[in-house]
Amino acid sequence: MRELRTYFDELAQALGKQLFPAERSALYLNAEESLFLRFSRGKVRQAGTGFHLSTTLSLFRGHRSTSHSLDLLGQISPDLARLTALLPTLRTELEQVPDDPYLNFPEERHDSEQVQTAELPTEKDLPAYLLGPAEGLDLTGIYAGGPIYRGYANSGGQRNWFQSDRFTLDWSLYNPEQKAVKQTYCGEHFEPSRYLTLLDEGRRHLELFGRPTVRLEPGEYPAYLAPQAVADLFETTAGWGGFSLKAHRDKISPLQLMVDQDRRFSPAVSLSEDLSSGLVPRFNETGFLRPERTALIKEGALDQFLVSPRTSREFSSPCNGAREDEVPTFLCLDGGGVPVAEALQRLGDGLYLGNLHYLNFSDKPKARVTGMTRFSCFTVKGGLLTAPIEKMRFDDTLYNLFGEHFRGFTDQPETLLSTSTYVRRDLAGGVWPGLLVSAFRFTL
Amino acid sequence: MMHQRLFEAITLPCDRLSLRFVDETTRVLDLRNGLLERMDTTRSEGVMVEVTLHGSTAYAATSKLTPEGVAEAARQAAAVAQAIQPHLLVHPTPPPPASGSYTTPHEKAWDALPLSDKVGLLRELHEDLSVSSVIGRTDTTLWGTTVEHHLLTSDGADLRQHFEILSLDLSATAAEGGETQTRTFGGLRGHTFQKGLELLDDYELHREARRIGKEACELLAAEQCPTGRFDLLLLPDQMMLQIHESIGHALELDRILGDERNYAGSSFVKLQDFGSLQYGNELLDVTFDPTIPQELASYRWDDDGREARKEYLIRRGTLINGLGGSTSRARSGLPGVANARASSWNRPPIDRMANLNLEPGTKSLEEMIASVEYGVLMESNRSWSIDDYREKFQFGCERGRLIERGTLTKLVKNPNYRGITVPFWHSIKAVGDVSTFRVHGTPFCGKGEPNQIIRVGHASPAVLFSSIDVFGGV
16 A cells, blocks of 8 residues: 555545535545464454544635545545535535534645554464463463554645554553563554564563562552553543643643643643654644644643644634644653652652553542552552552542642653554554652542 | 454464454444534444463454454464563453353344434434523533454353444523533433434433433422531432442452552452441342343353353342452452453453342332422533542532422532441432433443543442532532
8 A cells, every 4th residue: 555645646636636616625544454362361352454534524615614535446446436525415415514613724835744654463474472481371462563654635735644553562461360461562663673682671571470469458658650551640641631722721621720721731741742752643633734843841831732623713822733623743842850760769668650540530539530550559668669569549639749748840841642443543652750759549 | 253263363372262253333322513524434343352371361463454453463472471471460251151142132233323323313412402692512422333343262162242323412502691501411412322313212202301411400499408417309410420439349359359549549458348337228229230231241252252141239238249250250269250350352351240229119209309308419520530449539510400398499509418338328218219320331431551441330229328528519
C-alpha cells in the first residue's frame, strides 16, 4: 500500500472536479494494515491480519456541512464511483439542515507530510520472536503492528499526509499465584534483543511476587507512582475534558476549579501537548494544523486550552488545531529533580504503585478521582521494594496528588505510546515522569 | 448472491472456511445547546475470513469486498494459521452449522422521518431541557444504526441477521455558584434499544426533557449525600451498571480462563465455583436472555453461529453457568451460552455479555421504600469503577433521595456507594416486581485484544440492599 498516498490524492482531485460552484469538499482518510498476535499462557490465543481503509467525505455549502464515511477497496475507479454516488445524498442533506454559525473550514492552504517507514516482523517470524524466549513463562498480551495512514485533502488543494510503520507489544508476566508484572515495548523498529532484555527484567521483577502479599488497611500512605500510573491520572483528566475550552466554558471540566476558583497544582507541574516527536499527525480530522507545542499547565496553573476549529468560532478564541473532542493526543509532563534511581530512597517507607486501573471521577467538578491498584504494586521499606500488596481502591483529588501532597517528579520522563486498538490502532502517547506523594488515599 | 460469489472466490484448500460479512451504517445527530454540532453517517462494510488449516485457525479481515480481496485475505489467514501452528493454546470449536435469518422487530426505519423533522424534534427537546437560565448546556442526541450480518461457512452455516438500533440521549447541565450538576435520560446512552424510530412514540419526550432540566436545577441546591452504612435502593438505570460490572464481566469464561488478564482483567470466579458458589442470597436470579425483542443485544445466533436462548446463570443466588461461547465451552467443560461476539467485521469473536438481566421479584417500589427506616435511593449512573478481578467496585449516580421512616424525603446530590461483589449481592433485602422492571442498554462495553466496543442490554427491576457504604461529594 505504498501507493496509497497517490490513490488518495487522485481520489480527492477527482472528487473536487465534481463540485458545484458554491460547494467545497474535504476528504479524510484512515487506513491501516495490521498483524495481530494475541497470546495467553505463553501460547497463541488468536492471530490474524486486518486491512481497513476508511474515508470521510464532507460537503460544505455556505454555513452548512454534512459528511459520510465509507470503507473502501483502495482502488481508484470503484472507490471514486462510490464516493461520487454519495454527492447527491449529501446535497439533499444540506437542503434539510439549518445553518451552523460555528462552521469552520481551513481557508488557508497548509500542506504537511510526515512519513516514517520501517521493516516490521512478518507473521512467519513473530511467533518465534515473541514466544520462543517465553518458554515456561505465563505470558499474556498482544502484538499489534503494521503501517498506519492518515490523510486530509480539500477542494482548496490542501494536502496533509501521515504514514507510520509501527508496533505495540503489550504484555504481562504472571506467577502461579496470578500476581503480574506489566510491560510494554512500542516503537517503529522491532529489535528482538530489546524484547529479550525487557522480558528478563520482567522475570526478575516477578520474583518479588514470591513474597507473601500484604493486605493494607484503608487510609493514607506515602507513595511513588510509576510513569504509567501518572499517565493514567492525566489521561483520564484529559478524556473527560480537562484541557478542552468547550468543556471549561460549559463548566463540565474536571479542572473547572482551576478556572473558576484559581485552584493550582504545585509550581513543579508543567504539562504540554508536544507533537515534536512526530509520532502523531500534526493535523486534525478537519484539516487544521496543530502547533508543535501547546502549554496546558504552566507552573501549576492552567495555561492554554485545546481549541477545535468549531470551538474557536463559538468562543472567539484562536484555534490550535485540536481534534473535535478537544482531547490531546500526545501529552508531555515535565520531569523534576528526583533522580529515577533515588526515587524509592526518597520515599523511604510507603508504596510503589506501578499501574492504576479503571479510573473515573467520583466527584468530577472537584477533581476527585477513584480507581484501583493493578500489576506491580509493592510496599517499600527503607527505600526497597519489600512485598506485593493486595489490590486497593483509591479515591483522592488531583489537587492533593499534584498539590498539597506533591513531593516531586523523577528526572527522566518515559515515552509511553498508546496500545489502544478500539476500532483502529490508536495514534497517541505521552511522556511521563514518576511521582512522589506524601499521601495517597485508599478507601477499600 | 454477492457474498456467495465472494465465498466461492476462495479456492485454497483448508479444513474449514468461515466468512462473516458485516455491513453497518450509523447516522448521528448531535445537538449541543440547540445547534446541530454533529451530523454524519458512517458505513462500515467488510468481511472477516477465518481459515482452519491443519487444525490451526487464523483470521484476516478486509474491507476489500472483491473476489481478489477476499482470496488475498484467505491466503493471509492461511499463512498466519501455518505460522502459529506450533504455538497454539486453543483449537476453536465451531458450533453445528445452522441456517436461517433474524430481523429486529421494528415498525419505522430511520428514514421514516425526514432529517429536518428529526433535527427539529431535537431542537424542541433542547428548548424543553432549558427550563432555567442556570442550564448552561444541553445535549440532545439521536443515533440510528442498521446492521446486516451474514455468516457463511464451508460446513454449511448460512445465517443472516438484520438489526435496527436506536439511541436517544437527553442531557442538561446546570451550573451556579461553583456548583455543576448534570441530569440525563437514564445515564450515558442508557436509552439505546433494538428498535426503529417508533421508540420516539414510547415516551412523552417533551415532558421527560422538562423533568430532566428541572432535576438538574434542583440538584444545585440539594444537600450532599450523607456518608455512612445505610439501606440503598437502586433504580434500574443504575442496576444496569451494577449488573454489568459486578456480575457480567465476572462471569465471562475467557476472563476466567485467563485470556483477558493483560487488558480487561480476570475474575474472582474460578471454574470450580460453578454449581456451588453462592454469588448472592436467594433473591438473586440472573439470566442471559437474547430473546427480549427491544433489548439492545437480542439476536438469534452469536457470531460463531451458535443459537441463542434464555439461560439462567445465577438461580436463587447460586452460580450455575458462565458467559462463554462454543470455544470456551469446550475449554471449560461448562455449558456456556451463545455469546461469542465481535464488535465488527474487523475483530474476531470473543466471550461477551449480550442481554444480561436480573429477574423481577415480588415487591413494589412503594413496598420497598416503606420497608426502609433510613437509606438512600439512587438513580442514573454517572461514574463507574471496579478492579480487574471484579470485586471492589465504586459507583456514582446523578441523583439521590433520602428515605426516612419509610418515606422519600430530601433530594441529595453526588450520591456514591462502594462495596465488594459477593457480600453486596448477599445484602439484597428486596427485589422489585415487574412494575419496576425496565430495559436498558449501552453501546459502550469495552474489552478484548485487539480492543472491541460492543452493545449490551441489561434489564432489571429496582433492588433494595441493606447496610451499604454510601457517601457524597467533597
